[in-house]
Amino acid sequence: IDDLAHGAERGIYFDGRRAQRVIRFFLFLRHVDGEFVGQPVVLQPWQQFVLAMVFGWRRIDNGYRRFRTVYLSVARKNGKSTMIGGVGLYLLDADNEPSARVYAVATKKDQALEIWEGALKLMQKSPALKKRIRHYKHKTSLVVESTMSKFVPLGRDSSTMDGLNVHGWLVDELHAH
8 A cells, every 4th residue: 555655756656457457357267177167267356466466566667567576375275276377378368468478387397287287278268268379289388379479388307498588487386496
């Protein structure tokens, strides 16, 4: 609240439009498992708060996000996987980043696939996203051809880690790194 009143003095501002944009994006997604399967993803208040803080706060000097690193630790069965998969899809398709590179990352590629496959399932259940995002099975990638953006899983055991131009990392099991 203090930042809303005095943020400009420190070179930051809150863009409510950008915060709402990411939250509304989740309404394009459908739950892929559990009791809510097939229903639209309605974020819990804590999830909305986290996303609003990450995507809404900006730097005055360049308009970039104030927060570039987020560490999220919540108990199991609180919607973290759905949220992370949705963030990956948002960064891929809706963040207005040309040639965005989004990576699901873990120490083993199989673990990175857990995040990526969750995002794939969310995309496949969304009629709007299925029209925009292509799934290339042979490359294990999601691609938005109109912006030349891609979302792929990477593990420490991957051979393509050098020289990455990263728009978003989604890291699982950080303690193992």
